[in-house]
Amino acid sequence: MTDEDIVQADAKKIYLGNLRTVEFDLKLLTQGENGSTITWTTSDDRFLKPDGHVVQPDYGRGDRVIDLTATVSHGDAATKVPFKVTVLEAKNNIQIKKVYPIELTAVAGEPLYLPQATAVATEDGQLLPQYIVWTDGDARAYTTTGEDSAQGVIKGTTHPVTAHITIQTQAPALSDQKRQVVGEPLKNVRLIDDTPEKRAQDRRLRFLLTVDDDQMLYNFRSAAGLDTQGAPAMIGWDTPDSNLRGHTTGHYLSALALCYAATGNQDIQNKLTYMVQELGKVQAAFAHQPGIHPGFLSAYDETQFDLLEQYTPYPKIWAPYYTLHKILAGLIDGYELAGNQQALTIATGIGQWVYNRLGKLSVEQLKKMWGMYIAGEFGGINESLAELYALTKDPHLLTAARHFDNDRLFFPMEQKVDALGSLHANQHIPQVVGALNIFRYSHVQKYYDIADFFWHRVIADHIYSFGGTGDGEMFHQPDHIGVHLDENTAETCASYNMLKLTKRLYEYAPTVDKMDYYERTVLNHILATTDHEGIGGSTYFLSTKPGDTKGYDVENTCCHGTGLENHFKYGEAIYFTDAAHVYINLFIASRLQDTANGVDLTMHGDFNHPETVTITVNHSAKQVVIRHPYWSKTVAVTAAGTPVAVEERNGYIYLPTHLAAGTTITLTLAPTIHLVPTPDRPQLLSVAYGPYILAALSKADHFLEESIDQTRPLADQFTKVADEPALIHQDTLFVPLALVNHEHYHVYVKA
Known part of the structure; x- marks a missing residue:
């Protein structure tokens, strides 16, 4: 027999049995009957190893269809034999x-x-x-x-x-609960001074100006049969063969809108205008394609949506409503933040398309779709549809938002049970943001209660010292933090969405604990996840593994997408107003100019010296109120060196009313060294100074033994570095996590 004869004969004799319902290991031969060599490759070795070992997906994650390929070779001849293997999800063995x-x-x-x-x-x-x-x-x-x-x-x-x-006889009465305060729009706030926040914003602005808009439009134009203008194809999760293609373009729209609102940069607005105009052409071109319904816009046709309604699992489809949400949210941001009217027109068409499609499905079918692992993930499209209702007053859009109610998340929250363990964190946080937006416009109380309970449970039981949540993208059991310190912790997207939820809940119930969390997460997670060179990279997981380094992703992942937006949002929660007050919640150097409310304030603060903040009241028709931060035991308030009589209530410091124009108030704070132990392994802890979580700089790949005596004053055990918010303990340098770039670091050490 020739080499080719041997290869073909042995290839024909490969038999693996029933591959449609695989639960056990496969016996994969490595040698053919006639002496050929057989090697195996698999498209997903998480569930099927090249040696035939089978790992069933956890219950609830769905079956997996995997490509298994045998390569049969002998001498100079070789051939490939493909197989489709369906690995069944594990049985539900819960007790x-x-x-x-x-x-x-x-x-x-x-x-x-x-x-x-x-x-x-x-x-x-x-x-x-x-x-x-x-x-x-x-x-x-x-x-x-x-x-x-x-x-x-x-x-x-x-x-x-x-x-x-x-x-x-009738449904419960609608709620009359209203927002107590309103966050100042980004257009009224400008970051000032040479602060890490301002530098991060400036770097991201410069990066956006380098982005090829036609590349961002590549997949959309290609799907609609339009000329791609010679642009290069997208990369990473947005490659032309990726089932998630299009999501980064949605984030890019939001980033442009946020950047324009935060900076007023005209070149950025011009880029946004071009993107919206071209997407309008794509939407119009889709309207003439067979199988496409009015209003549709995406970077692919409607096939993935059709397959979802047939319960097709991931990875054959990949979260089509998730991608649609990013596009829809980007368009709404383009209208709300940058005044682009065409963006609202395009978004309205998408919203009506969603309503028309989902309105034909039964409630049971919708629930089954949203319960599907990854395939049924829909981001926060319920939030966007509710917002679109507010902008258009089309009641169908609020109905469409409620079509996305997800019982697996929502009902345990209604039961007041923290059953978040096993849920994908960033899949579900945006759904809760959506619930709160549905409450805002429907006044149905259960949606607020879901959001409020969810927030309190996550903050109390599921966050790391720096504000992030989740390990391997998943929520785990309450207070299980110390057992989940590794390289896959704290997906940045999750903090992006938790901050959005926090800000909106604060508007209804303005309590200091919400802004304490907000500050902790902005300064120690969001600010820590951007590269310092300006390549546009974003950190996916903020590792808590001892001695690890940060990675900065540019491969169009979900966290790269939210990372495009994050660094224009520092001004979002600094200032809030109600009828009589302007609240200062974050001490980020900035100027607030709100002509409608008669408020003009300038705040200076030095990242390296959190003990001093100055606020100049250029003009204010409202009483100025300042959060007393959790990290400072005392706050002294002076004007021109003279103590100012203030009142403190519920964690807020009320300055005197009717301050003269030009009055400069100085806040003298007392940042302390404090420890943040993990609840389940209290010997593992983070070191903090003032608002900053400090990272120990070391290449050691084990937890550093710092021997911190918690019965003695910490100030006696650490040496403060002059003019920096950094500490030294036992020759170990601790610096703010946000300032770590490529160094090896430890978020947690052993006491």
Whole structure:
């Protein structure tokens, strides 16, 4: 036999059995019957290894279809034999200790849809969301008032579930809760002085000016059959064959709009105008394509949306509504932040397309779609649709926003149970931002309650010392922080969205704890995730692994996308106003000019010297109120060296009313050294000085043994570096995490 004969004969004899329902390891031969060599490659070695070892996806993650290829070779001849392998998700082997009560209210004459999921406690102490299979289906209808119950089981088990239903004559009254304060628009705030925040903003501005707009439009024009203008194709997650292509362009629109609002740069506005005009042409071209419905706009056709409705899993499709959200949000930002009217017109078409498409689907089908791992991820499109409703007054758009209600997240929050463990953090945080926006415009109280409970649980039980959350992109069990210190912690996107949620909740309930968290996360996570050279890179995971270094991604990942936006948002939460007051929450050097409210303030602060802040009241028709930061025990207020009589209430310092124009107020703070231990392994902790989480600079790949005596004053154990917010302990230099660039660092050390 020739080499070719041997190869072909052995290739034909490869038999692997039923590959459509694989749960166990495959026996992969390495030698053919006639002496050929057989090697194997797999398209996803997380679930199928080249040696045939099978790792089933966790329950709830869905089956995986994997390309397995045998290469048969002998001498100079070789051939490839492809196989499709479906690895089934693992069975639900959960041992349930408790199903949390399911108390529902129905309205006579209106349909009731039972929740798709509930919170449970397991025998090993976990809190988890679990899907329910209801006897007789999810839908109920009642004609009279009274009491009823529904029976079901936890999916994949025989564990019983009961829902108690109270039928009333009418729905609960709408909420009259209103925003108590409003954040100052970015256009009214300008960063000043040579601060790290201003430098980060300037670097990102310079980077945006170098971006090739036609490259950002490449996939859109290609999908619509338009000339790509000789532009290079996109890279990374936006390559022409990526199922997520288009998402970075949406972030780019938002970044341009934010940049223009924050800086007033005319070249940036011109780029935004060009992008919107060209996307308008793409939307118009799509309208003439077969199979495309009015208003559609994306970087691909409608096929992925069709497949989602057939429950096609990831990676065959990749979160089509997620990408659509980025595009829609970018257009809305273009209108709201930069005044681009065409952006609103295009966005309205997309919103109507979503309503028309989802309105044809049953509630049960929608719930199943949003429960699909990654494929059903939809970002915060509910937030954007609610905002679009506010801009257009089209009630269909608010209805469309509510089509995205996700029981697996929302219902445990209604039950007041922290069942976030096992949920993808950044998949679900934007959904909660959307819930709050739905509340703003629908006044349905449950949406506010969901957002409020979610925020408090994440902040109390799921954040690292610097404000980030999640390990491997996932939430874990409450207070499980010390056991999750590695290279895959704190996805930057998650903090981007937590800050958005925090700011909006603060407007309804302006308490200092929200701005304490906001400050901690902006200064120690967001500011820490941009490269210092200006290449436009962003950190995906902020590693907590001992001795690790930061990476700065330019490959169009999700965190690169939000990273395009982040560094124009420093001015978003510095100042808030109500009818009588202007609140200063962050001590970032800036000027506020709000002519509508008669407020003109200039604030100077030095990153290296957080102990001193000056505020010049150029003019203010409102009383100035200043947050007392958690990291300073005292705040002394003086004007021209003379103490100023102030009142402090609920963590806020109220300056005297009617300050004379030109009055300069000096705040003298007392930043302290403090420790932030992990709740589950308190011997592992972060060192902080004032508002800054400090990183120990060391290449050691183990936790540094710092022998900090927590019974003695910390100021006696650390040496403060002159003119820097840095400390030395046992020859170890601790510097603000935000100032670390390429150095090896430790966020946590051993006490």
